[in-house]
Amino acid sequence: xxxxxxxxxxxxxxxxxxxxxxxxxxxxxxxxFWYRQQxxxxxxxxxxxxxxxxxxxxxxxVIDKFPISRPNLTFSTLxxxxxxxxxxxxxxxxxxxxxxTFGSGTRLTVx
Amino acid sequence: GIxxxxxxxxxxxxxxxxxxxxxxxxDSVNNLQWFHQNPWGQLINLFYIPSGTKQNGRLxxxxxxxxxxxxxxxxxxxxxxxxxxxxxxxxxGATNKLIFGTGTLLAVQP
Numbered sequence: 001x002x003x004x005x006x007x008x009x010x011x012x013x014x015x016x017x018x019x020x021x022x023x024x025x026x027x028x029x030x031x032x033f034w035y036r037q038q039x040x041x042x043x044x045x046x047x048x049x050x051x052x053x054x055x056x057x058x059x060x061x062v063i064d065k066f067p068i069s070r071p072n073l074t075f076s077t078l079x080x081x082x083x084x085x086x087x088x089x090x091x092x093x094x095x096x097x098x099x100x101t102f103g104s105g106t107r108l109t110v111x
Numbered sequence: 112g113i114x115x116x117x118x119x120x121x122x123x124x125x126x127x128x129x130x131x132x133x134x135x136x137x138d139s140v141n142n143l144q145w146f147h148q149n150p151w152g153q154l155i156n157l158f159y160i161p162s163g164t165k166q167n168g169r170l171x172x173x174x175x176x177x178x179x180x181x182x183x184x185x186x187x188x189x190x191x192x193x194x195x196x197x198x199x200x201x202x203x204g205a206t207n208k209l210i211f212g213t214g215t216l217l218a219v220q221p
Contacts, residue, residue: 001156031207037152042197043211090152099144099159100199100209105152 002027002095006103013083013110020079021106023093028073033100034066037090046091049076083110113138113202115212123218124188132183132215134198142201142209143174145183149194157183157196188219 003026013019023032034046046066047055055068069077080087088110093103114137124130134143145157158165158172160181165172169188174181181198198212 033207033209042214043154043199045208045210048208092154094209096207099142099156100201101156102146102154105154107152 001099002029002097002101004093004095004101004103006093006106008106009104010107011109013108015084015110017083018079018081019083019106019108020077021091021093022077023075023103025074025095027097029095029097030073031096032070032076033094034068034076034078035092035094035102037092037105039088043092046078080108083108085110113200113210115198115200115210117196117198117212117215119215120213121216121218123220126188126190126219126221128188128219129184129186130188130217132185132196132217134181134183134212136179136181136198136200136212138202139176139179140200140202143176143181144199144209145172145181146197146199147192147194148197148214154197185217188217190219190221193217193219 005024032049035043037043045058046061047057049055049068049070051070067079091106116135118133143161144159147155160172160174162176169186171184196215199209
């Protein structure tokens with residue numbers, strides 16, 4: 001199955017700033033998925049990113065807050081914009097490969 | 112919307128005990144996976160099991176797709192089994208979205 005390298009692994013950010021999270025896959029994949037896990041909660045899908053088209057966002061998530069890039073079939077970024085303490089979460093990327101494989105996650109704390 | 116419910120929500124075991132975790136889903140799935148999230152937040156894929164039974168060491172899983180549930184068995188539990196266990200299902204149609212269950216928090220005590 002695919003191997004995903006995600007970075008940064010963690011960060012502490014000031015409110016009002018933005019953070020860009022990167023995911024690199026060791027093979028070409030059509031779709032990449034971005035999830036958010038708020039403290040003590042399950043994982044919620046933010047959006048699905050296809051190469052060459054705009055990402056598809058789930059209800060409750062908007063492009064202005066979570067812009068996504070997908071420049072090629074092995075790479076994607078998620079930006080968390082204009083952060084507030086409520087954005088403190090673990091963010092994970094995922095691809096479909098022998099089931100679904102996940103990156104190691106980015107633990108974000110907004111202060 | 113699609114619901115994936117897990118039980119129990121919390122579980123405390125003594126080392127060496129056995130346990131069964133359950134996942135109920137509200138609609139038919141064509142991809143059912145079990146994950147273990149360790150204390151560092153990493154999601155480890157345990158089983159891809161849309162139907163039938165699989166075993167891997169002390170862990171095994173069974174999915175009965177027609178009755179919309181899956182079970183994860185942990186035998187001879189160890190402290191390293193602690194963490195959160197999630198099931199997740201992909202539903203039919205054009206979507207490839209994986210919907211996660213509510214999770215079971217497992218604590219194995221020495």
